[in-house]
Amino acid sequence: MKIFISGVSSGLGYGLAKVYLAMGYEVYGCSRRKPKDLVDQGLHFAAIDLADSMAGPSNFCKLINGVLHFDLVILNAGKLGQIRDMEEASLGDLRETMEINVWSNKWLLDCLFADERSVEQVVAISSGASQSGSRGWNGYSLSKSALNMLIKLYAGERSQTHFTSLAPGLIDTAMQDYLTSLPQDPRYKPLDILKAAKGTEIMPDGETCARRLIEVFPKLLQIESGDYVDIRKL
Secondary structure: OEEEOOOOHHHHHHHHHHHHHHHHOOEEEEEOOOOOOHHOOOOEEOOOOOOOOOOOOOOOOOHHHOEEEEEEEEOOOOOOOOOOOOOHOHHEEEEEEHHHHHHHHHHHHHOOHHHHHHHEEEEEEOOOHHOOOOOOOOHHHHHHHHHHHHHHHHHOOOOOOEEEEEEOOOOHHHHHHHHHOOOOOOOOOHHHHHHHHHHOOOOOHHHHHHHHHHEEEEEEEEOOEEEEHHHHHO
């Protein structure tokens, strides 16, 4: 079984790669930083900056050159950006968030489907923020909402591949370290929820969440391709 995962250097992506490697699967991954321990365990890896749409596609296509089929592709890498009001968000920061969270997934998918390569299942890691529109989550909410539509559009074009946008619930990652370190602010209500969940089973670490998701991925094949799913509602 061949699997590709973006964003394997930390968090959920690292956890997924680690668990799949331990299960004996052939895993390909990319991120800016090299996860040396995973590479030592057999991870096929390329250091790729997903914000670089010039060099990124060619480097990624080199990584998967010769692979004729992927059983599962997990588009996991993403950027949160800073929590602040829209009027305070710079266009430069919003553009980079969109580049990483949306447009990089377009060229990743285009490379994956090139050379008559087949892909059985694609899961894009989305977020409840794509639906809630909570104040402060500006670029992140915009980009995850656009990601959901990107996946739906590809699903309409690629009937041989099953696509899902999946909100995985709370995960204790560097993103949460940043969010829970922010001072209390009545404008940004989700921060209180995140602070309360930090350190509890409601917010598991990347590897624990990865094990849960690995059980869920096959079940996603039973829903309509292109749909958005929140794991908490399955």
